Amino acid sequence: MMSSSPETSTRTTGAHRAQRQERDRAAARTLAQRPPARYEPYLDGLFTYCMSVLCDHDAATAALGDVLALAERRGGPDAAGDRRAWLYALARWACLRKLAEAKQKRQATHAAGRHGASHAPAGPPVAEDVLEARRRELSLLAWPEAAGTTPEQREALELAVRHHLAAHEVAAVLGMDLAGARELLASAACEVERTRAALAVVEIGDCPSVARLTGDNQFVLSSALRRELVRHVDDCPRCRRSAERAIPGRWPGAMITPAELPVLEAPRAALCTAPTHSPRARGAAVPRFDRRGFPMDPKDRAARRDRLRARAVTTTVVATVVAAPVLALWAAYRG
Structure with missing residues (x-):
């Protein structure tokens, strides 16, 4: 093969x-x-x-x-x-x-x-x-607005936004079909825009609920805090209107974020x-x-090895099953 x-x-x-x-x-x-x-x-x-x-x-x-x-x-x-x-x-x-x-x-x-072996020497000091x-x-x-994306979404979005790769290039890099890459980019952009809307509401600072969530202006946008802020903006009519005014024409899902990221x-x-x-x-x-x-992709290679291994096992099992009646007949003849 x-x-x-x-x-x-x-x-x-x-x-x-x-x-x-x-x-x-x-x-x-x-x-x-x-x-x-x-x-x-x-x-x-x-x-x-x-x-x-x-x-x-x-x-x-x-x-x-x-x-x-x-x-x-x-x-x-x-x-x-x-x-x-x-x-x-x-x-x-x-x-x-x-x-x-x-x-x-x-x-x-x-x-x-664990075995008490000596450590390898460290590299030259910097x-x-x-x-x-x-x-x-x-x-x-750092890209705080991408805090809510999955690793797969973040990788695709980095290639598209920071590195200006087109959708078909992103698909080629990630080993995906074009439709899958476009869907991944669209979902990632939607999450970034939702985070951007939530951060705009925090900056406006006219909602007591948001103030309670963030505590002060020196907050760290963790995944948990981002999730709470996005949920609040979705549910709070006042914050939703504030976000729409802050980022007009760019409501989540409308377009890929146009932010210029440093290289x-x-x-x-x-x-x-x-x-x-x-x-x-x-x-x-x-x-x-x-x-x-x-x-x-190494994951694709691993999956391919698993498929080949499964195919070999299946072939062995099938050969054994097919040969079983013959072996039984031979054993009966020898008996």
Whole structure:
């Protein structure tokens, strides 16, 4: 049975292997000098995406380095529209891999601690002013109005609003069909607008019930508080009128929120020295690509493995059931 793989062919001759190794070395040399110019329009957005997922400057830089290395080796689509979605799909895969690696490292550290093993040495110290700058950088990615969205909605909305991806590009990045992506974006935008309406009512400050919910002006918009505020705006005629006056023509569900969200500047100098994983290094994780050439979601790969495993089990069971009468007849004959 054929399976999708990072390469087109499942068999590699010596000549082909040498060509690919030379291509990998050329890609590494190119990235060591500076990111190729064709990726320049996407660097800031890709780094911002990696930061929003990983919430760590160094991890995001390493993930973006992996994206550029994979893109150099793989080639990718020729059309500019497809290339942007493809690069974001690579970034999504790289971030998911980084998260999985971090989880495995935490589990290994926890297990080593139980057995009294020594901890791995910490990385080089980072200056306090650099850490403060990185904290400010990360705070720019906060989006309080998206507090009521699910993780799936938030991811789709980030791609559409912060990164200006069209619905078909969001669908390609997330591995969804276009109708599903549009439905996800519409539901996410509705939740953002409901939160925006609730925050507008809080800012107006003419409802005693809202004042009791928030306490003072220094409140933190938690999911629970957001839920209470949205419910109150839905139920309170006065607050509903206030929200409609505050955001005319943009009542929840009317349109995708037009907010312009900040994008971070990618650390271009650091990208030249960011450690990357060769896709053909022993033990290195590499994405599997679907028929379009987009990396498969790890969840899709896991589901595919489960389906193949279930199919193998079913085949074994069916073969056993079919063979049962024959085995019984043979046992009777031997008896």
